[in-house]
Amino acid sequence: MPWGATVTTAIYASVLPFETRVAVREDDRLVELHVEREKERSIVGNLYKGRVSRVLPGMQAAFVDVGLERDAFLYVDDVGEALEEEDVDLQEVRAQTPIQDLLRPGQEILVQITRELGPSKGPRASSHITLPGRFLVFIPGSSHVGVSRRITDQKERERLRALLGELPKPGGVIVRTAGEGRSLADFEQDLAFLQATWEHIRQRWDTTAAPALLYSELDLLLRVARDVARDNVREFWVDDPGAFRRVVEFFQRVQPELVSTVKLYTRTTPMFFAFGLEEEISKALSPWVDLPSGGSLVIEQTEALVVIDVNTGRYAKGQDLEETVFHINLEAAKEIPRQLRLRNLGGIVVVDFIDMEDPEHRNALLEAFRKELARDRARTLLGPVGPFGLVQLTRKRTSASLWKTLTTPCPFCQGLGRIKSPETVALDIYRLVLDRAQELGARVFAVRAHPEVVKLLKGDLAPLLQTLEQGHGLRVELAPGSDPHPAHFELIPKA
Incomplete structure (x- = not known):
């Protein structure tokens, strides 16, 4: 039985000019939500002609300029990371050669992005290239042949390995989970497309100066169609006519039996509201x-x-x-x-x-x-x-x-999840008045603070102001401030 065959899947793709959202339900429960915005499109899977900018022998790693805002980070043993999605054991021996003997600054190298840019980190890259198709993963320059470990039926694994032996070389191949039960013709068609893609990449390498993007991974809509949609898909809803045609054309090329599952959503109510997805996203x-x-x-x-x-x-x-x-x-x-x-x-x-x-x-x-x-x-x-x-x-x-x-970090708490309590802020004001009086020689201060803090200093914590006035000869003029941040205040010496 194919992996996931006991689960019924529904896919919902909502496409706007600046954002694409794709939700995946299994047995009517939301299990995945993918979001891609025009200015934040994923670079994972992209291939770049890069130039080595630095080699770090102590870390056995290198930085590669690929034309992005930060250099890509490449480990010496960064082998086949893109294969991990398919849970395949690689049998090839990793190179033991030190990175300083493999790379030098200024050297051109083909790399594939395996992890996105982070807030303070460059993308992670691998020099072992993999091109995922619908049923196969193609590994240029390798002789490795394998089957996804998610395919557990031993007879099926043996059948698939036999079919792989009949595929044209060169290049290694891995059968993806979606390849379970597929025919030799399915694999041949998939591989022919991937090999043609690789040939196009090679031609661009020969004619393009580094650093440069040589190949872009599919956008979110077609990535989901390729990687998520399987035989157990009940329906694939799309709310944009152009995107609808793209999905239909994709399935016509790679898996025609799924074309009938693609449906165009035309109602005026936004699709994610109509199917109850917005509420589930809020909960997430x-x-x-x-x-x-x-x-x-x-x-x-x-x-x-x-x-x-x-x-x-x-x-x-x-x-x-x-x-x-x-x-x-x-x-x-x-x-x-x-x-x-x-x-x-x-x-x-x-x-x-x-x-x-x-x-x-x-x-x-x-x-x-x-x-x-x-x-x-x-x-x-x-x-x-x-x-x-x-x-x-x-x-x-x-x-x-x-x-x-x-989401974005809260402007009040800066992502910490907590801010100072009104009591803490009031006590901070008390201590700062004493400090500034000593430093500046001022005896009168105007304080602009959040209304809750002002209320507290005029109520339960009024003895603090009395202590300042009676014990230290200092006067504080309180008033609500214009800053909405509960922990911010202004302390202005007046005399």
Whole structure:
């Protein structure tokens, strides 16, 4: 049975002049949301003719100028990163040659972007090129032949390997998950297109000066059509006539049986509202997630890692504690992988499951968690359940999370999530008046602060002003300020 065949998928693509959003539902639950804006189009998968700008022997890495605002970062052993999506074991031996013997400043090199630009980092690149098609991944300059590990049926794997042996060379190939059950003719057509693409890239290399973009990966709409849409797609809704035609033409070329699933949305109500997607997207930006039986998840993202806390909530009342905890943990094990996909969370993820005493429960929890993670196209590595219920996993990250894509740091808290309380600000004012009086010799100060702070200094904390006046001979004239920030204030010496 093809991978994912028991799951029914619906895809919704909303296309505006400056933004494309694609939502994916599995069994009527939102599991993925992809957003691409015109000025922030993904560069993952792009091929560049670059020029080495620096070689760092101590890090065994190099920086490559590819014409972007920051140089790309290239590790010496950056092998086949684009293959990780397909979970394929590479058998090729990694080069052991030091990077200073491989690259030199000024040298031209072909690289492929494997991770987006970060706020303070350049993109990550690989010099091992892979071109993904509908059913195959083509690896120019390699002889590697493989089958996605998501295809688990041994007879099917053997059949596919036999078909791969009949494909024209040169170049290595990997059968993608979507290739399960496909014919030799399907593979030949896919490979012919990929080989022609590679030949075009080679021609551009010969005629283009570095640094330069040689090949752009498909835009979001067609990437989803290629990578997400499989035989289990029930419907593929598109709300723009031009985009609708592009998807139809794409499927006509690569998989005609999916053309009938593509539907043009024409109602006046925005499509994401009509299908209830906007509400689900809003929930995906909240750190709190409710579980069916009353428990909950709290998801916190930091620069270093993602922490997910599992709470029992109201479910625990009046029931056997161990069974209650086990049940809530199982619900969390099913929901967390969905949230990782939906929020596009990557890197290190630490899950604080509720601690359980029964080792059989721990093993069952881990197995359930592993089963749900298998639905994810991104590669995940799962560790064991720790003694305190902690489970660590890693999820391949190639682009920004949904949270970073759709939000910006709060101008009040600067992304910290907390600001100083009115009491703290009032006490800061008190101390600063004393300091400035000593420094400037002023005896009268005008203070402009948030109305809540002014109210506090005239009410519960009025003794602070009395102390300044009676104990130090200082007078403070309070008034509400124009700055809406609750923690900002002005202190103006008057005399």
